[in-house]
Amino acid sequence: MVASIAVEHVSKLFDKQFQRTLKQKTVARMRGQKTSDTFWALDDVTFTVEQGEAIGLMGLNGSGKSTLLKHIMGVMRPTSGSVRTRGRISGLIATGAGFHPQMTGRENIYMNAAILGMSEKEIDAKFESIADFAEVDDFMDTPVGNYSSGMFARLGFAVAVHVDCDVFIADEVLAVGDQPFKRKCMQRMEEIRDSGVTLFYVSHAAQSVRKMCDRVIVLEKGNLGFDGDVNPGIKYLKYDNEDEPDTLDEESTDAELGSEV
Numbered sequence: 012m013v014a015s016i017a018v019e020h021v022s023k024l025f026d027k028q029f030q031r032t033l034k035q036k037t038v039a040r041m042r043g044q045k046t047s048d049t050f051w052a053l054d055d056v057t058f059t060v061e062q063g064e065a066i067g068l069m070g071l072n073g074s075g076k077s078t079l080l081k082h083i084m085g086v087m088r089p090t091s092g093s094v095r096t097r098g099r100i101s102g103l104i105a106t107g108a109g110f111h112p113q114m115t116g117r118e119n120i121y122m123n124a125a126i127l128g129m130s131e132k133e134i135d136a137k138f139e140s141i142a143d144f145a146e147v148d149d150f151m152d153t154p155v156g157n158y159s160s161g162m163f164a165r166l167g168f169a170v171a172v173h174v175d176c177d178v179f180i181a182d183e184v185l186a187v188g189d190q191p192f193k194r195k196c197m198q199r200m201e202e203i204r205d206s207g208v209t210l211f212y213v214s215h216a217a218q219s220v221r222k223m224c225d226r227v228i229v230l231e232k233g234n235l236g237f238d239g240d241v242n243p244g245i246k247y248l249k250y251d252n253e254d255e256p257d258t259l260d261e262e263s264t265d266a267e268l269g270s271e272v
């Protein structure tokens with residue numbers, strides 16, 4: 012098997028500010044109070060992913076999932092440790108990330124696709140298909156600053172799924188889309204996974220992780236809490252407790268997808 016991603020002893024230190032304004036900071040300093048502190052958002056995280064694996068990245072809010080994915084996408088550098096990736100990476104870390112609000116949907120498609128490594132010729136060839144997937148129709152020539160959050164998500168996801176990539180990253184892509192679009196995204200991600208692309212799928216929905224992934228990695232306050240099979244991973248998080256269901260939104264997605272219980 013070929014290693015697709017190697018994360019070795021990765022740690023990331025962030026600052027935490029306690030006061031917002033200069034005045035508040037000055038007063039705090041005069042009182043001898045702390046104005047900031049540091050914390051480890053990732054703490055000595057190590058794992059390897061083989062080409063074609065589908066990883067469900069799970070963990071409570073603030074556990075470091077997006078931070079880890081930013082390292083894998085190469086938009087953030089670790090304080091210590093190393094991240095090595097093989098091939099082209101596509102996907103979404105945050106809805107609308109990399110979009111310019113004053114540029115139109117059309118212009119943003121070209122810019123975003125170029126950032127993800129597509130040539131102008133490639134974008135020209137795929138533009139109609141990207142536009143069809145996004146279904147923003149008449150709004151293609153409207154500045155995206157006037158888009159709804161769902162429209163933003165559609166456009167970003169439409170571009171990402173049209174990149175020929177070796178690793179696909181999907182962080183909370185289903186958070187803002189409506190049900191038909193969520194279904195379409197899930198279907199498309201299954202196709203991407205089945206074509207042998209390495210998949211990183213962040214979700215709090217146990218059902219869709221079961222459907223989509225063959226391995227689960229759980230982060231806990233920046234530490235690697237669990238790395239292994241899907242069901243034990245979900246059990247580890249206690250996300251499959253009938254008394255504590257997934258969010259209604261994601262549950263209904265799972266129900267509509269017809270995934271097993």
Ligand SMILES: Nc1ncnc2c1ncn2[C@@H]1O[C@H](COP(=O)(O)OP(=O)(O)OP(=O)(O)O)[C@@H](O)[C@H]1O
Binds near residue numbers: 025052071072078
């Ligand atoms: N640029 C930054 N500077 C300082 N702190 C940050 C920065 N980015 C993230 N953090 C903090 O790092 C921690 C991990 O954040 P991260 O977004 O990776 O969590 P997450 O697991 O993706 O959470 P969620 O499930 O809510 O999306 C949080 O406490 C967050 O506030």
